[in-house]
Amino acid sequence: MKLVILDRDGVINQDRDDFVKNTLEWIPLDKSLEAVANLTQSGWHVVVATNQSGIGRGLFDVHALNAMHEKMHRLVNQAGGRIDAVFICPHTANDKCGCRKPMPGMVQDIAERFNVRLEGLPMIGDSLRDLEAIAAVGGQPILVRTGKGEKTLAAGNLPAGTLVFDNLFEAATHLIAG
Structure with a gap:
């Protein structure tokens, strides 16, 4: 099974x-919705793994988060794609949980749920914590320059072997090309 993990924001x-x-x-x-559609149409399973400490901070509730994810699913579907699952960590950094990226718990849960090997598993993110979460389990860290990506790149200290692309569309195109 070809599976890719995407950060959300x-x-x-x-x-x-x-x-x-x-x-x-x-x-x-x-072009992010088109990127997910291209992945889906090329046989990839797409899973979102997202830290959502806004819940733990009381900035929004689970109903608001579900509404955002319903919108995301609807727009991706309209573009011809599919997101197979969304994994969230609602905790703040102070909670010291194992699921909050950069800890690898969420990635391990995804691999177990979808019965895929962690080694080489690609994860696309815009922050160092995304890259560290996948690198910790032997996966393939992929950085996009969107979001916090430019800042992450400028700060350096990327995990060894991190691939860098301008955006999700370019990263998806690379994965599809094999």
């Missing part, structure tokens, strides 16, 4: 310093 949709808190603030990035 800054990869699929616009990120905000004050958190994406509702469906009006959930705005897809240019």
